[in-house]
Amino acid sequence: MSDVIEDIEIRLLLEALHQRYHYDFRHYAQASVRRRLRQARHQLGFANFSAMQEALLHDEAMLPRLLGYLTVQVSEMFRDPSYFRAIREKVVPHLRTYPSLKVWIAGCSGGEELYSYAILFREEGLEERTLFYATDISQDALETAGRGIYALDRIARFTENHRASGGKSSLSDYYTTAYGAAAFDKSLRERVVFSDHSLVTDAVFAEMQLISCRNVMIYFDRMLQDRAIGLFKDSLVRGGFLGLGSKESIRFSGHAGAFGDFVRAEKIYQRRDP
Amino acid sequence: MSGDRPRAVVIGASAGAIQALTEILPALSAEFALPILVVVHVPADRENILAPLFEKKCRLAVREAEDKEPAEPGTVYFAPSGYHLLVESDGTLSLSSDEPVMHSRPAIDVLFESAADAFGPALVGVVLTGANADGAAGLKAIADAGGTAVVEDPAGAYADAMPLAALRLCPDARVIKRGEIAEFLMRLAA
Numbered sequence: 001m002s003d004v005i006e007d008i009e010i011r012l013l014l015e016a017l018h019q020r021y022h023y024d025f026r027h028y029a030q031a032s033v034r035r036r037l038r039q040a041r042h043q044l045g046f047a048n049f050s051a052m053q054e055a056l057l058h059d060e061a062m063l064p065r066l067l068g069y070l071t072v073q074v075s076e077m078f079r080d081p082s083y084f085r086a087i088r089e090k091v092v093p094h095l096r097t098y099p100s101l102k103v104w105i106a107g108c109s110g111g112e113e114l115y116s117y118a119i120l121f122r123e124e125g126l127e128e129r130t131l132f133y134a135t136d137i138s139q140d141a142l143e144t145a146g147r148g149i150y151a152l153d154r155i156a157r158f159t160e161n162h163r164a165s166g167g168k169s170s171l172s173d174y175y176t177t178a179y180g181a182a183a184f185d186k187s188l189r190e191r192v193v194f195s196d197h198s199l200v201t202d203a204v205f206a207e208m209q210l211i212s213c214r215n216v217m218i219y220f221d222r223m224l225q226d227r228a229i230g231l232f233k234d235s236l237v238r239g240g241f242l243g244l245g246s247k248e249s250i251r252f253s254g255h256a257g258a259f260g261d262f263v264r265a266e267k268i269y270q271r272r273d274p
Numbered sequence: 275m276s277g278d279r280p281r282a283v284v285i286g287a288s289a290g291a292i293q294a295l296t297e298i299l300p301a302l303s304a305e306f307a308l309p310i311l312v313v314v315h316v317p318a319d320r321e322n323i324l325a326p327l328f329e330k331k332c333r334l335a336v337r338e339a340e341d342k343e344p345a346e347p348g349t350v351y352f353a354p355s356g357y358h359l360l361v362e363s364d365g366t367l368s369l370s371s372d373e374p375v376m377h378s379r380p381a382i383d384v385l386f387e388s389a390a391d392a393f394g395p396a397l398v399g400v401v402l403t404g405a406n407a408d409g410a411a412g413l414k415a416i417a418d419a420g421g422t423a424v425v426e427d428p429a430g431a432y433a434d435a436m437p438l439a440a441l442r443l444c445p446d447a448r449v450i451k452r453g454e455i456a457e458f459l460m461r462l463a464a
Binding site: 215 | 342357358360363369370371372373384387388391
């Protein structure tokens with residue numbers, strides 16, 4: 001069994017993080033949290049989690065450092081190209097029927113998925129009528145997403161994904177390279193609102209036609225997953241779309257009945273009429 | 275070896291994995307009563323072919339692991355490509371999209387370390403063929419928690435780097451020829 005003392009310390013640390021700073025990781029899937037916290041403890045040089053907790057409570061500078069470990073996620077542009085192909089071929093025709101669109105990228109992390117959508121919407125001629133909301137709990141992630149600069153060695157993969165997703169232009173049309181990095185065109189984020197928002201503690205803030213929240217809920221326990229799906233349900237217009245990660249599902253949620261499968265294999269759901 | 279009756283088996287394999295697993299998983303009898311969690315390094319953009327492939331060959335149930343599902347006895351779970359597979363303390367499975375470990379997602383270390391936390395001494399970890407060092411730290415975590423550490427005999431392995439790396443960190447691990455691992459597991463689980 002995992003060290004009993006370590007278990008207690010981790011629970012107390014998460015409690016301290018919640019009470020002091022209102023970041024709530026208490027209902028995240030614990031195996032992954034434990035792994036990330038061990039990494040943080042090791043790299044920040046604390047002898048144990050109690051020492052880390054003391055530093056967190058008394059030194060605000062510890063917060064962003066710890067959050068950096070707890071919220072790190074690795075995505076790529078057009079991750080799972082077949083998902084974006086389904087958005088393009090199946091969802092976009094429905095979106096065309098709306099005079100204006102609101103799209104929420106929930107848990108936008110470093111922005112890879114946001115730029116994927118921005119490019120796809122431009123290619124499909126929907127960009128002008130769309131407002132994107134890109135939210136995350138991590139200020140660092142929001143800043144990274146706002147910059148839209150990615151290491152050059154990741155671009156080959158992004159390009160391959162974009163092409164496989166049915167991209168109608170060349171990805172290189174959207175970035176310039178300098179100093180080993182690719183900077184995506186700032187016009188892609190002219191219609192983006194970046195905002196600090198927590199699926200764990202925050203509420204509905206707008207009515208959306210499309211919500212994409214991929215590989216965020218796998219970090220949640222069932223209770224939190226249920227809360228997030230309820231939030232998505234209440235944020236979507238009737239007939240609006242919800243896209244999840246390939247290994248995520250609304251199957252176990254109490255809100256499952258509010259959605260129908262739209263593209264089952266790609267975990268794209270449609271909000272039913274109430 | 276510990277006196278605790280094992281509650282789960284974890285297996286990690288890389289280069290040469292399919293041949294090695296083909297000698298092990300189909301040889302397990304239908305009565306094998308433990309969950310078996312398997313990480314094989316496969317490229318992230320590849321279709322998940324492992325579960326369908328072994329389902330045809332095995333007497334045990336074979337599935338791709340799903341997030342938040344309990345690990346059922348007598349069932350083989352493969353980590354899906356592009357995701358880490360972890361075990362929660364209540365024995366349910368979790369997937370994560372965390373950064374690759376040693377260039378791999380899924381990574382063997384991630385599964386082994388979380389399983390060592392969840393099952394402690396009641397765990398068997400097996401490192402098979404592979405051309406990297408993934409699994410070594412995880413196997414050490416299993417041994418440190420009192421579990422049973424097994425390494426495929428590097429002499430007969432398709433790629434010996436992974437078994438050798440595991441033995442460097444875990445010198446007391448049992449070294450077993452590939453063809454005898456299934457029998458060893460069945461004896462432990464009996």
